[in-house]
Amino acid sequence: MQRLPCRGSLIILIMLTLTTLHSRRSTPTRQLAAPGPDATQLQRMLEAAVRVPDHGKRVPFRLLRIAGDAREALANAAQARQLELDPLAGEAVLEKLRTRFTAPPLTLAVVAILGEDSKIPVSERFSSAACVAFQLLQAAQAEGFAAQWLTGWLAYDRPFLEHTLGLSEHEQLIGTIAVGTPTLEAPERERPDVAALLQDWAP
Numbered sequence: 431m432q433r434l435p436c437r438g439s440l441i442i443l444i445m446l447t448l449t450t451l452h453s454r455r456s457t458p459t460r461q462l463a464a465p466g467p468d469a470t471q472l473q474r475m476l477e478a479a480v481r482v483p484d485h486g487k488r489v490p491f492r493l494l495r496i497a498g499d500a501r502e503a504l505a506n507a508a509q510a511r512q513l514e515l516d517p518l519a520g521e522a523v524l525e526k527l528r529t530r531f532t533a534p535p536l537t538l539a540v541v542a543i544l545g546e547d548s549k550i551p552v553s554e555r556f557s558s559a560a561c562v563a564f565q566l567l568q569a570a571q572a573e574g575f576a577a578q579w580l581t582g583w584l585a586y587d588r589p590f591l592e593h594t595l596g597l598s599e600h601e602q603l604i605g606t607i608a609v610g611t612p613t614l615e616a617p618e619r620e621r622p623d624v625a626a627l628l629q630d631w632a633p
């Protein structure tokens with residue numbers, strides 16, 4: 431059985447946890463560089479990521495790792511598909527697409543598995559899979575890295591999803607989570623005002 435920490439350590443633990451939650455922010459993918467997580471760090475991130483609420487214990491998600499040479503290969507495939515969709519795509523568009531996969535040392539594609547289910551609605555299974563993506567952002571930052579969740583056209587392009595990423599017709603891409611070491615400090619953005627969002631419900 432785990433020993434309970436004393437009150438002083440407990441307060442420090444709470445403060446540390448809340449500081450982590452309160453300081454989460456994205457870093458643009460183009461500003462991510464090596465090093466990325468090593469095998470142990472990635473294992474810890476994944477263990478955190480799969481600890482999501484999951485109605486019916488369906489495990490409606492899986493992950494694809496894009497690292498090493500696969501980064502360049504995926505960038506090439508994405509550029510080729512972009513040119514199929516828009517033969518006039520400019521150099522800036524193509525370069526942005528390349529950087530999306532080549533700048534970060536690690537990208538994790540979060541896939542939602544959404545086939546027929548007599549009991550659990552698609553929206554609930556999608557929600558669980560989206561929680562995996564968010565949890566990856568949190569875990570990456572807790573490990574000392576920065577991360578960003580991206581979608582873009584390729585998250586909705588069935589030929590790209592099925593022929594390039596290997597998704598089945600019942601799967602959707604929740605997004606790609608780019609992870610790495612920030613080359614610049616990401617500026618904070620204005621956050622929603624909690625007080626304005628919270629109302630007491632009354633009958």
Ligand SMILES: Cc1cc2nc3c(=O)[nH]c(=O)nc-3n(C[C@H](O)[C@H](O)[C@H](O)COP(=O)(O)O)c2cc1C
Nearest residue numbers: 454455456457458578579580581582583604605619
């Ligand atoms: C489902 C989803 C898809 C997103 N797709 C993109 C995207 O394609 N391009 C982009 O610049 N930001 C995208 N974002 C936003 C960034 O991930 C990030 O949240 C945003 O830059 C704000 O930064 P913050 O996470 O620090 O609040 C997406 C966010 C979500 C939740």
